[in-house]
Amino acid sequence: MKKSIITVVGKDQIGIIAKVCSYLSESRINILDISQTIVGGYFNMMMIVDLNESQKNFLQISDGLEALGKSIGCIIKIQMEDIFNEMQRL
Amino acid sequence: MINLNEVLETNKMIEKENLDVRTITLGISLLDCISDSLQKLNENIYAKITETAKNLISAGCQIEKEYAIPIVNKRISVTPIALIGASACKTPEDFVTIAKTLDRAAQKVGVNFIGGYSALPSKGMTKAEKDLILSLPEALSSTERICSSVNLASTKTGINMDAVALMGKVIKKIAEATKDRDSFGCSKLVVFCNAPDDNPFMAGAFHGVTEGDTVINVGVSGPGVIRSALEEIKDADFTTLCETIKKTAFKVTRLGQLVAIEASRLLNIPFGIVDLSLAPTPIVGDSIAEILECMGLEKAGAPGTTAALAILNDQVKKGGIMASSSVGGLSGAFIPVSEDHGMIDAAACGALTLEKLEAMTCVCSVGLDMVAVPGKTSASTVSGIIADEMAIGMVNQKTTAVRIIPVVGKDVGDTAEFGGLFGRCPIMRVNPFSCDAFIARGGRIPAPIHSFKN
Numbered sequence: 001m002k003k004s005i006i007t008v009v010g011k012d013q014i015g016i017i018a019k020v021c022s023y024l025s026e027s028r029i030n031i032l033d034i035s036q037t038i039v040g041g042y043f044n045m046m047m048i049v050d051l052n053e054s055q056k057n058f059l060q061i062s063d064g065l066e067a068l069g070k071s072i073g074c075i076i077k078i079q080m081e082d083i084f085n086e087m088q089r090l
Numbered sequence: 091m092i093n094l095n096e097v098l099e100t101n102k103m104i105e106k107e108n109l110d111v112r113t114i115t116l117g118i119s120l121l122d123c124i125s126d127s128l129q130k131l132n133e134n135i136y137a138k139i140t141e142t143a144k145n146l147i148s149a150g151c152q153i154e155k156e157y158a159i160p161i162v163n164k165r166i167s168v169t170p171i172a173l174i175g176a177s178a179c180k181t182p183e184d185f186v187t188i189a190k191t192l193d194r195a196a197q198k199v200g201v202n203f204i205g206g207y208s209a210l211p212s213k214g215m216t217k218a219e220k221d222l223i224l225s226l227p228e229a230l231s232s233t234e235r236i237c238s239s240v241n242l243a244s245t246k247t248g249i250n251m252d253a254v255a256l257m258g259k260v261i262k263k264i265a266e267a268t269k270d271r272d273s274f275g276c277s278k279l280v281v282f283c284n285a286p287d288d289n290p291f292m293a294g295a296f297h298g299v300t301e302g303d304t305v306i307n308v309g310v311s312g313p314g315v316i317r318s319a320l321e322e323i324k325d326a327d328f329t330t331l332c333e334t335i336k337k338t339a340f341k342v343t344r345l346g347q348l349v350a351i352e353a354s355r356l357l358n359i360p361f362g363i364v365d366l367s368l369a370p371t372p373i374v375g376d377s378i379a380e381i382l383e384c385m386g387l388e389k390a391g392a393p394g395t396t397a398a399l400a401i402l403n404d405q406v407k408k409g410g411i412m413a414s415s416s417v418g419g420l421s422g423a424f425i426p427v428s429e430d431h432g433m434i435d436a437a438a439c440g441a442l443t444l445e446k447l448e449a450m451t452c453v454c455s456v457g458l459d460m461v462a463v464p465g466k467t468s469a470s471t472v473s474g475i476i477a478d479e480m481a482i483g484m485v486n487q488k489t490t491a492v493r494i495i496p497v498v499g500k501d502v503g504d505t506a507e508f509g510g511l512f513g514r515c516p517i518m519r520v521n522p523f524s525c526d527a528f529i530a531r532g533g534r535i536p537a538p539i540h541s542f543k544n
Contacts, residue, residue: 005097035094046094062155077101081092083157086344088096 003032003081004049004058006065010074012043020047020076023068027061028053043074048081100341104159107314108376109342111349112369113163114150115205115290117297117305117362118142120169128178132191135174139166139195139204142304142359147200149356153349161349162311162371162511166196167295168206176218182225189229189236196235203278205237205295210285213247213534215256223253226260230275231267237293243283243480245487249535254480257281258473258529262496265465269498272506276495277428277460281476283483283490288363289419294456294491305362306354307419310346311369312338314376316402320384331385332405339366339409347414363418366410367455368402370430372513378402378423379432390432391442399423400453420489422455428508428515429460438505438516444475445521452482457491462506462515465498472496474525477535485538 008020024031033048051061062078069076103109123134143166150164171188179185189207196204207229209219226238240257243249261276268275280294287298290307297305319338323330346364354361370378379390385398403422411417425447427433436442444461451457457479476492483490497506500517507514
């Protein structure tokens with residue numbers, strides 16, 4: 001499985017990273033890298049993850065993260081890494 | 091490794107600047123469906139399309155999920171039906187049965203349009219081609235999903251003026267047959283000079299006979315992304331302007347290439363081309379006119395518009411060519427009036443005229459596109475407008491096209507409403523002087539000389 005990128009965008013609050021990481025851990029998704037910034041009170045996070053060990057397929061994970069995002073008031077997306085490599089690299 | 095800013099930039103393009111993949115178009119050859127029995131031919135066509143395209147929609151949806159990128163349309167193009175039906179169809183009514191079969195097949199697989207109800211009489215016209223053209227008023231008014239195109243001219247063969255004259259009459263009849271919907275039928279028909287075999291965009295898509303059995307072609311879109319990039323360099327000189335468009339076009343094209351390769355893999359169908367065209371939609375922020383205005387024009391159509399469009403078109407190609415080795419189709423900026431809110435505004439306030447649009451078509455693809463004119467416009471005037479556009483394409487060795495809608499019952503000052511991606515269009519003024527005698531001559535305008543270029 002190729003690497004994927006998870007982005008979390010929303011109003012900053014306590015526990016966003018914890019909740020996302022718990023979901024990933026339960027789904028046996030390995031986090032390879034995390035970076036995060038706050039712009040104008042809005043929380044922006046990106047994770048590079050590996051889905052190889054996960055018992056769920058991409059679509060299930062995508063739907064799961066979307067639902068989690070709704071429950072904590074953030075927008076959470078997962079995208080295959082290629083889109084960024086293709087658009088941002090020669 | 092990818093960093094946060096790059097991820098945020100890409101996602102901003104998708105979420106805020108309307109970056110999307112405009113169409114994945116599956117080209118299907120129907121040559122192996124040919125039969126001299128009309129019933130058998132229709133059965134063959136239905137079976138081939140529904141089998142080949144059965145996974146098109148699901149593959150498109152999977153790609154949308156994987157990359158979180160909208161794929162606005164999934165469509166099909168087929169071999170020009172004038173060729174496929176030539177053996178079985180004896181009358182225009184016979185061709186209409188094929189249109190209805192295509193419509194049913196498109197509905198079955200869930201695509202919104204199927205292109206290729208087409209004829210290629212750029213030099214001479216066969217009886218089958220004439221019958222197909224004569225069937226268009228019935229075919230386009232009695233189906234939902236059929237798109238038609240007719241190639242009337244080419245740089246190599248000249249302009250078939252008999253076919254140009256016929257199309258003027260047929261366009262008027264289509265307008266009449268669909269007058270209850272602002273002559274909407276005409277928006278599903280485009281006439282070409284130098285029609286490409288691998289164009290993924292409707293209404294002009296067809297699967298050329300030079301193509302393989304099946305192929306995936308992709309059309310990207312990103313006027314909003316380019317405009318947004320230009321907003322950040324408001325006072326920069328032309329060198330910086332060009333560089334910015336080129337870099338942005340590179341990114342947009344890379345996305346198209348990625349989606350095309352992924353669709354090709356999922357469907358196990360060869361990847362054909364990425365079409366670099368910037369295709370607008372009526373949504374604010376998804377407009378070619380807005381890009382021109384961002385370059386410094388008060389309104390699209392103002393003096394300087396042709397130069398601005400020439401820059402845009404050329405830089406999009408330069409960036410796109412670097413991004414993909416498989417570029418084809420129309421590849422340029424589209425300037426449909428009704429599908430671009432900035433063009434609609436420009437036409438409504440008088441900044442943009444039919445004559446200026448014609449000049450703009452000299453430097454971009456595709457031509458006079460989605461232009462609404464008064465319903466009283468005569469057939470020969472429609473033919474004259476078509477002939478002018480064909481001449482531009484023929485002499486300049488480029489694709490040009492006309493998609494013109496003489497809206498029955500409406501005149502300058504009114505607006506035609508087509509809905510959805512087709513948008514709405516103020517009725518544009520047409521030069522009132524006659525070209526009847528010119529069109530009535532008949533025959534063919536010979537191909538232009540290819541030397542002594544001045």
